[in-house]
Amino acid sequence: xxxxxxxxxxxxxxxxxxxxxxxxxxxxxxxxxxxxxxxxxxxxxxxxxxxxxxxxxxxxxxxxxxxxxxxxxxxxxxxxxxxxxxxxxxxxxxxxxxxxxxxxxxxxxxxxxxxxxxxxxxxxxxxxxxxxxxxxxxxxxxxxxxxxxxxxxxxxxxxxxxxxxxxxxxxxxxxxxxxxxxxxxxxxxxxxxxxxxxxxxxxxxxxxxxxxxxxxxxxxxxxxxxxxxxxxxxxxxxxxxxxxxxxxxxxxxxxxxxxxxxxxxxxxxxxxxxxxxxxxxxxxxxxxxxxxxxxxxxxxxxxxxxxxxxxxxxxxxxxxxxxxxxxxxxxxxxxxxxxxxxxxxxxxxxxxxxxxxxxxxxxxxxxxxxxxxxxx
Amino acid sequence: xxxxxxxxxxxxxxxxxxxxxxxxxxxxxxxxxxxxxxxxxxxxxxxxxxxxxxxxxxxxxxxxxxxxxxxxxxxxxxxxxxxxxxxxxxxxxxxxxxxxxxxxxxxxxxxxxxxxxxxxxxxxxxxxxxxxxxxxxxxxxxxxxxxxxxxxxxxxxxxxxxxxxxxxxxxxxxxxxxxxxxxxxxxxxxxxxxxxxxxxxxxxxxxxxxxxxxxxxxxxxxxxxxxxxxxxxxxxxxxxxxxxxxxxxxxxxxxxxxxxxxxxxxxxxxxxxxxxxxxxxxxxxxxxxxxxxxxxxxxxxxxxxxxxxxxxxxxxxxxxxxxxxxxxxxxxxxxxxxxxxxxxxxxxxxxxxxxxxxxxxxxxxxxxxxxxxxxx
Numbered sequence: 001x002x003x004x005x006x007x008x009x010x011x012x013x014x015x016x017x018x019x020x021x022x023x024x025x026x027x028x029x030x031x032x033x034x035x036x037x038x039x040x041x042x043x044x045x046x047x048x049x050x051x052x053x054x055x056x057x058x059x060x061x062x063x064x065x066x067x068x069x070x071x072x073x074x075x076x077x078x079x080x081x082x083x084x085x086x087x088x089x090x091x092x093x094x095x096x097x098x099x100x101x102x103x104x105x106x107x108x109x110x111x112x113x114x115x116x117x118x119x120x121x122x123x124x125x126x127x128x129x130x131x132x133x134x135x136x137x138x139x140x141x142x143x144x145x146x147x148x149x150x151x152x153x154x155x156x157x158x159x160x161x162x163x164x165x166x167x168x169x170x171x172x173x174x175x176x177x178x179x180x181x182x183x184x185x186x187x188x189x190x191x192x193x194x195x196x197x198x199x200x201x202x203x204x205x206x207x208x209x210x211x212x213x214x215x216x217x218x219x220x221x222x223x224x225x226x227x228x229x230x231x232x233x234x235x236x237x238x239x240x241x242x243x244x245x246x247x248x249x250x251x252x253x254x255x256x257x258x259x260x261x262x263x264x265x266x267x268x269x270x271x272x273x274x275x276x277x278x279x280x281x282x283x284x285x286x287x288x289x290x291x292x293x294x295x296x297x298x299x300x301x302x303x304x305x306x307x308x309x310x311x312x313x314x315x316x317x318x319x320x321x322x323x324x325x326x327x328x329x330x331x332x333x334x335x336x337x338x339x340x341x342x343x344x345x346x347x348x349x350x351x352x353x354x355x356x357x358x359x360x361x362x363x364x365x366x367x368x369x370x371x372x373x374x375x376x
Numbered sequence: 377x378x379x380x381x382x383x384x385x386x387x388x389x390x391x392x393x394x395x396x397x398x399x400x401x402x403x404x405x406x407x408x409x410x411x412x413x414x415x416x417x418x419x420x421x422x423x424x425x426x427x428x429x430x431x432x433x434x435x436x437x438x439x440x441x442x443x444x445x446x447x448x449x450x451x452x453x454x455x456x457x458x459x460x461x462x463x464x465x466x467x468x469x470x471x472x473x474x475x476x477x478x479x480x481x482x483x484x485x486x487x488x489x490x491x492x493x494x495x496x497x498x499x500x501x502x503x504x505x506x507x508x509x510x511x512x513x514x515x516x517x518x519x520x521x522x523x524x525x526x527x528x529x530x531x532x533x534x535x536x537x538x539x540x541x542x543x544x545x546x547x548x549x550x551x552x553x554x555x556x557x558x559x560x561x562x563x564x565x566x567x568x569x570x571x572x573x574x575x576x577x578x579x580x581x582x583x584x585x586x587x588x589x590x591x592x593x594x595x596x597x598x599x600x601x602x603x604x605x606x607x608x609x610x611x612x613x614x615x616x617x618x619x620x621x622x623x624x625x626x627x628x629x630x631x632x633x634x635x636x637x638x639x640x641x642x643x644x645x646x647x648x649x650x651x652x653x654x655x656x657x658x659x660x661x662x663x664x665x666x667x668x669x670x671x672x673x674x675x676x677x678x679x680x681x682x683x684x685x686x687x688x689x690x691x692x693x694x695x696x697x698x699x700x701x702x703x704x705x706x707x708x709x710x711x712x713x714x715x716x717x718x719x720x721x722x723x724x725x726x727x728x729x730x731x732x733x734x735x736x737x738x739x740x741x742x743x744x745x746x747x748x749x750x751x752x
Contacts, residue, residue: 038700042707045692068675068700075676076696082678084692299444300451302458316421316460320452324414324444331418331707 001140001188001215003028003247011362013239013266016353019216019247021140022185023080023088026055028247028268029352031259031345032090034276037063038083041276042335043342045084051311052342053350056088056140058271061133062097065123066116070136078138078183090271091139093130093172095192095220096252099148107147109164127171131179131189138183143218144172146192151225158196165194166208173212188215190249193238196221197230206241216247216269223252223272232261239266256285256348256372260365263352275345279337282326285344289374291319293337298323305336311343377516377564377591379404379623387738389615389642392729395592395623397516398561399456399464402431404623404644405728407635407721408466410652413439414459417652418711419718421460427687428718429726432464432516434647437509438473441499442492446512454514454559466647467515469506469548471568471596472628475524483523485540503547507555507565514559519594520548522568527601534572541570542584549588564591566625569614572597573606582617592623592645599628599648608637615642632661632724632748636741639728651721655713658702661720665750667695669713674699681712687719 007016019026033040033048035057040048048054059079068082076082079089098105098112105114111126125133130145146165149158169191181187191209195201209217219238222231235250242248249269250262259270275285284291287308291298298319305322306314313336325333355361383392395402409416409424411433416424424430435455444458452458455465474481474488481490487502501509506521522541525534545567557563567585571577585593595614598607611626618624625645626638635646651661660667663684667674674695681698682690689712701709731737 037704037706038697039706039708042711044689044708044711046688067704068696072675072696072700076678076694082694082697082700084694084697299448302452312422313420318452318458318460320444320448321414321458321460324448324458328413328443330413330415331710332415332420334707335418335420335711 001186003216003245005245007357008244009356009359009361012264012365014263014352014356014361015266015268016356017247017268019268021088023086023140024055026088027350027353029263029349029356030055030269031349032056032058032269032271033342033345034058034060034271034273035083036060037067038079040338040342041280042331042338047339048085048342049087051313051339053346054087054342056090057085059089059091059137059139060094060097061091061130061137062094064091064137065094065133066118070133073138074136074182080138088141089139090141091134091137091143092251093134093143093145094125095130095143095146096148098125099150109167111145127168128175131172131175135179135182135187138181138187140185140187141216142187142189144169144189144191146194146220148221148224149194149196151197153196155198158194158198158201162194162201162205165192166205169208169212190214190216190218192218192220192251193242194221195234197226197234199233199237202234202237203241206238210242214246216249217242218249218251219267220251222250223254223258228258228261231258232265235262235267236265256345257369259345259348260352260368260372263349263356264362264365270349275341276338279341280334282323282333282337284337285341285372286376287371289371289376291376293319293323293326305340306344309340309344310347311339313339314343377562379592379621381621383733384620385732385735385737388640388741390639390728390732390737391642391644392732393623393644395644397464399462399516400431402464403726403729405639405725406431406645407725408432408434408645408647409718409721410434410436410647410649411459412436413443414455416714416718417656418707418714423715424461424718425463427689427715429722430463430718432466433461435465435467435513435515436470436473437467437506437513438470440467440513441470441509442494446509449514450512450558456514464517465515466517467510467513467519468627469510469519469521470501471506471519471522472524474501475526485543487521503544504551507548507551511555511558511563514557514563516561516563517592518563518565520545520565520567522570522596524597524600525570525572527573529572531574534570534574534577538570538577538581541568542581545584545588566590566592566594568594568596568627569618570597571610573602573610575609575613578610578613579617582614586618590622592625593618594625594627595643596627598626599630599634604634604637607634608641611638611643612641632721633745635721635724636728636744636748639725640738640741646725651717652714655717656710658699658709658713660713661717661748662752663747665747665752667752669695669699669702681716682720685716685720686723687715689715690719
């Protein structure tokens with residue numbers, strides 16, 4: 001796996017590149033739809049490929065480990081085979097899910113003991129185990145096992161946690177070196193920068209991560225409730241340290257505005273549940289702003305869902321029809337809104353990439369920001 | 377609207393025909409997927425058309441009247457326009473929904489007062505109102521307002537109810553004659569035979585319905601809990617009275633076996649929630665029998681969902697993957713199972729039609745019956 005940095009914008013830190021994996025190449029900047037339990041909720045794999053034009057999707061190690069479990073995935077020949085997705089995949093390490101279930105887990109130096117949200121059973125993840133599990137799941141890109149600190153987070157805790165995450169990283173790398181890919185294609189480990197919102201910690205962590213010389217690097221511990229200013233400041237700082245010739249993945253971000261701002265700061269890869277989760281509540285992202293389709297104003301609006309949208313759902317369904325479906329909690333409404341939002345996110349990063357290549361990104365971004373956050 | 381009876385089987389009462397509507401012709405025998413609230417749950421309109429190959433779908437007057445309401449449907453230009461479905465549609469009259477909510481409705485000669493399941497508000501449907509509402513919804517085929525009797529049903533009640541249904545039918549026909557279609561294409565009213573499981577009542581009701589000289593005729597009040605023997609006996613009896621040159625619609629039926637048996641008795645049109653509802657619980661209908669995909673035996677079965685199935689879901693997804701999705705209550709699992717089941721039902725009636733035309737239906741049906749009810 002390797003990354004070709006194709007174009008660096010001269011008016012911002014935005015970049016356009018190509019990340020080559022054995023399941024195909026990924027045009028960066030890219031957004032990765034989240035497929036928690038081996039499915040992007042409510043979306044067929046062919047819709048993901050042909051309508052949304054996803055180039056890489058995410059799986060969640062924690063969820064897949066619990067269901068269907070490693071035996072099933074291994075006997076299927078890995079997650080790609082199991083779900084029928086031929087393009088690249090990335091799995092998180094389970095660290096974020098562990099963070100988000102604060103009541104039912106215990107973190108110690110050796111690893112994390114947690115309780116299944118399904119049956120209450122106890123499980124233990126160590127850095128080594130997180131690597132073994134991700135070897136079995138078989139994503140192209142796998143993530144180091146880290147602790148994602150909450151926001152706000154006391155300095156002392158953030159510092160101790162960061163050091164532990166660094167020690168865990170060393171153990172992950174060691175485990176990667178001692179094991180092999182199970183399905184005949186390469187898996188690359190991305191280490192994760194932590195350090196909460198503290199500049200010195202972020203710099204220290206970025207130096208550590210940069211020193212690992214990984215195929216790509218990630219920034220974690222953001223998009224956990226901090227103000228956008230902090231998100232951008234930390235991202236900017238870390239991008240200044242992470243190597244230019246490696247892709248940079250900002251985990252869990254964000255709104256369309258967040259994505260354009262962070263592309264501008266030098267981020268190449270994003271994932272977020274927002275487009276799919278908010279779709280389920282009737283929130284649509286468009287080039288003209290944000291639509292809450294439940295609002296009365298759309299009741300008699302028989303215009304296409306999104307006249308500027310390129311997904312078929314944008315043209316064949318109307319706002320009034322989607323409103324009806326979402327109000328009735330009909331699955332088709334969720335499906336339509338999810339395809340729309342994910343297709344929009346992919347269109348957004350595709351257009352950003354085009355603007356970067358054409359040298360017009362910075363100006364274009366400034367024009368887009370106020371539109372994208374507009375409430376329609 | 378008119379019906380061409382093309383072939384009558386000489387070893388059974390099965391028939392093959394063509395029902396012509398202004399939204400296209402329907403090859404009979406046909407199965408009509410149920411799209412309760414303007415959506416076949418979890419299925420995109422293009423999947424319904426291209427993958428399931430539905431030729432006509434059903435809408436439920438009761439549900440559509442409550443949500444999105446008549447104003448929205450009328451301003452959209454009718455239900456076809458509102459949901460984006462260009463092929464024929466049929467609406468029930470609301471009678472069945474009223475039957476199934478026995479606790480919150482009151483039936484009198486004038487009509488039915490009922491309470492909304494959504495907000496508890498009170499509404500009144502008369503035969504005239506049921507016609508007006510269906511004029512506004514705008515389906516090609518609309519149904520007479522009837523009372524669907526429960527099973528078991530005392531003779532006295534069934535008799536009184538049948539006579540009221542007949543009087544309501546006269547009022548429906550009168551209202552049809554006094555009103556016009558709203559959207560420029562013809563709507564045909566199908567009257568409904570009632571009479572519970574009493575031969576004399578069924579014969580009397582069939583005579584009444586036959587005398588109306590409608591474009592097509594329906595049999596209601598079955599598939600409400602009676603044994604299959606009663607279903608077949610009543611269907612056989614009524615088919616003997618209803619005119620041969622008009623399509624016969626058996627409402628709410630049934631399993632694949634029920635459908636083949638009733639085609640053999642002379643039925644041309646079917647609808648049932650079974651393929652879509654049971655899909656949501658992981659029950660799949662196939663040419664080899666019934667699969668409960670939740671069973672452990674499918675956990676490691678990485679073979680295609682249905683090797684004999686013609687829908688794309690049958691070939692691109694595996695049994696083990698669908699099992700995982702259904703066990704996790706993932707919407708995609710419901711979507712896959714629903715497309716499979718509906719495509720199978722459409723394939724079943726298409727094959728039956730082919731066998732009727734080739735003169736091999738009776739033999740083929742006898743070979744199919746044991747297979748279709750087999751539990752895999």
